[in-house]
Amino acid sequence: xxxxxxxxxxxxxxxxxxxxxxxxxxxxxxxxxxxxxxxxxxxxxxxxxxxxxxxxxxxxxxxxxxxxxxxxxxxxxxxxxxxxxxxxxxxxxxxxxxxxxxxxxxxxxxxxxxxxxxxxxxxxxxxxxxxxxxxxxxxxxxxxxxxxxxxxxxxxxxxxxxxxxxxxxxxxxxxxxxxxxxxxxxxxxxxxxxxxxxxxxxxxxxxxxxxxxxxxxxxxxxxxxxxxxxxxxxxxxxxxxxxxxxxxxxxxxxxxxxxxxxxxxxxxxxxxxxxxxxxxxxxxxxxxxxxxxxxxxxxxxxxxxxxxxxxxxxxxxxxxxxxxxxxxxxxxxxxxxxxxxxxxxxxxxxxxxxxxxxxxxxxxxxxxxxxxxxxxxxxxxxxxxxxxxxxxxxxxx
Amino acid sequence: xxxxxxxxxxxxxxxxxxxxxxxxxxxxxxxxxxxxxxxxxxxxxxxxxxxxxxxxxxxxxxxxxxxxxxxxxxxxxxxxxxxxxxxxxxxxxxxxxxxxxxxxxxxxxxxxxxxxxxxxxxxxxxxxxxxxxxxxxxxxxxxxxxxxxxxxxxxxxxxxxxxxxxxxxxxxxxxxxxxxxxxxxxxxxxxxxxxxxxxxxxxxxxxxxxxxxxxxxxxxxxxxxxxxxxxxxxxxxxxxxxxxxxxxxxxxxxxxxxxxxxxxxxxxxxxxxxxxxxxxxxxxxxxxxxxxxxxxxxxxxxx
Numbered sequence: 001x002x003x004x005x006x007x008x009x010x011x012x013x014x015x016x017x018x019x020x021x022x023x024x025x026x027x028x029x030x031x032x033x034x035x036x037x038x039x040x041x042x043x044x045x046x047x048x049x050x051x052x053x054x055x056x057x058x059x060x061x062x063x064x065x066x067x068x069x070x071x072x073x074x075x076x077x078x079x080x081x082x083x084x085x086x087x088x089x090x091x092x093x094x095x096x097x098x099x100x101x102x103x104x105x106x107x108x109x110x111x112x113x114x115x116x117x118x119x120x121x122x123x124x125x126x127x128x129x130x131x132x133x134x135x136x137x138x139x140x141x142x143x144x145x146x147x148x149x150x151x152x153x154x155x156x157x158x159x160x161x162x163x164x165x166x167x168x169x170x171x172x173x174x175x176x177x178x179x180x181x182x183x184x185x186x187x188x189x190x191x192x193x194x195x196x197x198x199x200x201x202x203x204x205x206x207x208x209x210x211x212x213x214x215x216x217x218x219x220x221x222x223x224x225x226x227x228x229x230x231x232x233x234x235x236x237x238x239x240x241x242x243x244x245x246x247x248x249x250x251x252x253x254x255x256x257x258x259x260x261x262x263x264x265x266x267x268x269x270x271x272x273x274x275x276x277x278x279x280x281x282x283x284x285x286x287x288x289x290x291x292x293x294x295x296x297x298x299x300x301x302x303x304x305x306x307x308x309x310x311x312x313x314x315x316x317x318x319x320x321x322x323x324x325x326x327x328x329x330x331x332x333x334x335x336x337x338x339x340x341x342x343x344x345x346x347x348x349x350x351x352x353x354x355x356x357x358x359x360x361x362x363x364x365x366x367x368x369x370x371x372x373x374x375x376x377x378x379x380x381x382x383x384x385x386x387x388x389x390x391x392x393x394x395x396x397x
Numbered sequence: 398x399x400x401x402x403x404x405x406x407x408x409x410x411x412x413x414x415x416x417x418x419x420x421x422x423x424x425x426x427x428x429x430x431x432x433x434x435x436x437x438x439x440x441x442x443x444x445x446x447x448x449x450x451x452x453x454x455x456x457x458x459x460x461x462x463x464x465x466x467x468x469x470x471x472x473x474x475x476x477x478x479x480x481x482x483x484x485x486x487x488x489x490x491x492x493x494x495x496x497x498x499x500x501x502x503x504x505x506x507x508x509x510x511x512x513x514x515x516x517x518x519x520x521x522x523x524x525x526x527x528x529x530x531x532x533x534x535x536x537x538x539x540x541x542x543x544x545x546x547x548x549x550x551x552x553x554x555x556x557x558x559x560x561x562x563x564x565x566x567x568x569x570x571x572x573x574x575x576x577x578x579x580x581x582x583x584x585x586x587x588x589x590x591x592x593x594x595x596x597x598x599x600x601x602x603x604x605x606x607x608x609x610x611x612x613x614x615x616x617x618x619x620x621x622x623x624x625x626x627x628x629x630x631x632x633x634x635x636x637x638x639x640x641x642x643x644x645x646x647x648x649x650x651x652x653x654x655x656x657x658x659x660x661x662x663x664x665x666x667x668x669x670x671x672x673x674x675x676x677x678x679x680x681x682x683x684x685x686x687x688x689x690x691x692x693x694x695x696x697x698x699x700x
């Protein structure tokens with residue numbers, strides 16, 4: 001779950017890392033007040049969960065509070081990559097001697113967190129790694145042993161930083177590494193980490209991404225930051241259709257019938273499970289089909305949930321027919337899904353035989369399921385019909 | 398033969414009194430020669446039985462009751478308690494831990510893996526369905542009830558490794574229908590950090606006399622496929638890549654927690670290119686897999 005810059009800065013600050021004087025504003029008047037308090041030239045930064053703010057005009061420099069107010073007005077109204085800004089961050093413009101980069105992320109191959117440091121901050125770390133590999137140092141660290149300061153010191157020294165900068169940077173990187181673990185981050189980045197003219201360091205920008213699965217145990221922090229439980233913080237905001245899908249899945253705790261993503265096609269998909277859905281979605285498109293949605297069924301959902309999901313898809317504007325398909329199921333019962341989708345058709349006043357192009361779910365309780373489907377005249381297939389062939393039939397129907 | 402487990406493998410089920418775990422226990426006892434489930438653990442339920450398997454409060458009680466080291470554990474406890482359960486298994490000398498539980502933060506997984514490494518233990522999963530040696534034993538919910546597992550899996554020369562539990566069965570069933578059985582099928586889990594990757598299981602399959610080819614199911618997200626390509630498998634490998642549509646949707650997660658395109662390396666397109674460079678055959682459709690396997694291993698496998 002991605003966090004806004006103004007939230008990330010609070011997390012950094014709480015960890016004891018100095019940040020440049022700043023404030024968060026949702027109106028231009030507030031922005032002006034913050035600029036007045038800072039009492040120095042400011043930068044007005046759009047608070048959006050997407051990159052490329054600078055290029056899109058979401059970052060502007062102001063010399064006076066009046067200018068800050070005017071820029072805030074413009075930026076608050078500016079959509080960046082279809083994202084509306086949450087607000088603006090009014091940041092003081094600090095006199096920077098040098099910019100550094102500090103970040104922590106997971107290395108999925110080594111299965112360890114990795115601390116990354118560079119004395120060339122302010123630009124993308126991937127870019128520095130490619131163009132100036134000798135200016136980037138990395139160190140994996142243990143998840144079982146508490147992070148020790150020397151591990152930060154080694155990474156800083158590895159790019160040739162010594163003297164007072166080394167001793168001042170060490171606790172900052174150590175705190176960043178610790179907050180990464182304590183706050184269940186998957187990315188914790190300070191870029192730039194600025195060395196000021198007086199030799200002190202402040203975080204001028206911060207980027208944090210928290211593990212979705214850890215949200216339950218980070219509730220206290222999220223409440224403090226004002227992050228609502230309904231905020232998904234995905235790459236794009238959920239559509240009403242997708243939110244309705246989440247409601248279906250939340251009906252009861254039995255299995256999954258949800259994870260809905262909206263597309264603009266005409267073929268409704270009731271598909272599963274995780275890998276099966278990915279495979280089937282590709283297959284439908286490979287056969288020239290235009291899916292109206294992506295979704296996942298799994299873990300043996302109730303009839304009510306399967307029915308709710310099928311209804312949601314059937315009622316989506318532009319959807320003509322639905323295809324009900326899964327890879328071979330082991331713990332999800334075929335007959336329960338069959339009953340759910342037939343119930344959805346009947347309750348909406350449709351003939352299941354007309355609306356369901358194909359039902360291809362083989363596996364547990366398939367005989368019972370196929371019997372029900374036969375009774376309603378729904379075309380079905382067992383495992384002798386491949387996922388690809390089922391998708392082809394769904395598109396051709 | 399097989400990898401990881403065989404007919405003699407003993408294991409416990411942690412969280413055995415949960416609804417899914419009760420079913421899983423039944424399925425494993427019924428399959429093949431019957432799994433040697435020597436105990437179950439649910440704190441506070443000492444003295445109960447699940448399908449004849451004695452339930453204990455702690456792993457150490459289960460080990461004492463068995464009177465000898467226990468080989469494995471299937472962990473089915475809720476996400477908030479999984480790390481503790483896995484630590485308990487590892488510290489009590491269990492060498493193979495299959496984690497079924499989903500939605501575990503990767504920090505917890507990393508801790509479990511680090512402890513496992515220090516104790517010479519291996520983790521499969523999390524968010525996986527386990528391991529099956531067709532006709533012999535299954536450890537986990539893989540393949541479902543014994544009669545369903547018998548229908549999908551058959552003994553033979555193909556090792557199967559998959560990031561999707563369901564697709565492990567779909568691919569194996571397709572192989573079985575064409576007359577190609579499986580030596581061992583492993584559902585490795587769909588998370589961003591998992592106990593055992595393709596490349597980490599490959600040496601085991603390479604050392605297994607029964608295995609002549611490997612079939613893998615892959616997805617966008619992560620570096621696991623790149624790691625396999627770098628490893629350079631010595632057995633013929635046929636790979637299927639699902640989720641190609643995700644290349645157009647960076648930052649969105651589909652299917653499994655680990656399936657998200659965050660950079661160029663993560664895309665299906667890039668992974669396919671890497672795998673092919675490493676001499677791995679890409680199957681466009683699941684039904685193409687058996688013929689591609691036969692092409693790679695040549696004659697000697699009856700249709």
